[in-house]
């Protein structure tokens with residue numbers, strides 16, 4: 001028998017849960033794309049997007065996902081033959097590096113393992129060794145969605161400065177924007193990329209690149225720039241209004257406008273606090289399960305755990321069985337273990353992830369934790385007691 005009928009919860013780290021308000025905002029006829037209310041709406045959104053990123057500078061909106069945003073950032077900053085340094089804390093530093101490599105950039109990787117954040121001292125050393133300053137940019141993933149580690153962005157900026165190196169700092173906030181504290185200007189970030197379908201609660205399909213004037217100067221001689229990806233015209237109101245590099249993504253824009261309105265209503269700091277508290281509820285539950293069982297948080301140090309997603313490891317390879325159970329029996333879809341072991345390798349089944357980004361609240365978190373506990377019982381996976389009370393206590397104390 002399945003108890004999965006009823007409203008389901010897609011608890012994967014993106015696409016995230018879309019609010020009804022966002023879904024309803026798209027339910028309308030196509031607007032005039034050459035003038036009128038849509039254009040005014042986008043102007044408001046551009047200001048809101050700058051606020052969410054903590055920047056007074058520029059934002060370009062693309063039709064594309066996170067991979068497209070990576071490519072857009074690369075195209076505007078690099079020339080063929082340039083060097084870059086990618087800081088790897090899971091899967092996404094590898095992905096961004098590979099995209100740049102395929103575009104003709106020579107990318108070095110600094111790997112920090114799968115359970116710890118970037119060590120800024122190593123970044124400083126690597127840059128100090130680049131005496132001729134050939135490294136054009138450092139690529140950093142704020143929250144690696146595969147490992148659920150969060151790195152200290154300001155510390156990486158300080159490491160670049162300590163080495164006296166002119167490299168740009170480019171940050172992937174695809175998993176963290178709208179979930180975790182991020183301050184682009186205060187933290188000295190030159191380029192930041194994000195996408196619509198995670199903390200921004202909008203269907204997949206919009207990619208964003210924020211950039212400051214230093215990055216804009218770098219762009220002037222970037223020979224990887226192509227017409228579609230060029231961020232210049234996208235920040236000039238007239239071009240944007242008329243062409244958006246082609247037809248505007250009308251319904252995605254309606255959805256995003258509603259999501260940004262919701263973010264404004266709740267307040268960014270309140271949103272960060274909500275995510276931090278819900279993440280702590282998840283950790284508290286997992287710590288109880290793990291006290292007498294074979295399940296643990298991937299990131300041992302709470303100070304470095306993401307607030308948007310939690311990666312878990314199980315000693316026996318039954319993460320996949322658990323995910324199947326929660327989806328088919330209880331209506332909760334958990335995230336696969338990404339990049340922790342090769343797919344197909346039996347070890348791969350020993351990892352899974354809980355997405356808690358964007359439109360999530362206490363009852364959803366208690367629901368997902370209760371369902372995981374039911375799955376552990378049903379599948380006779382050894383686990384400690386008291387997980388739900390521990391999570392409830394974290395929520396009660398908020």
Ligand SMILES: *Cc1c(COP(=O)(O)O)cnc(C)c1O
Nearest residue numbers: 065066067092143145174175195
């Ligand atoms: C989801 C994600 C990506 C990739 O985004 P897509 O929209 O799937 O292309 C890149 N980086 C991080 C940190 C992500 O979480």
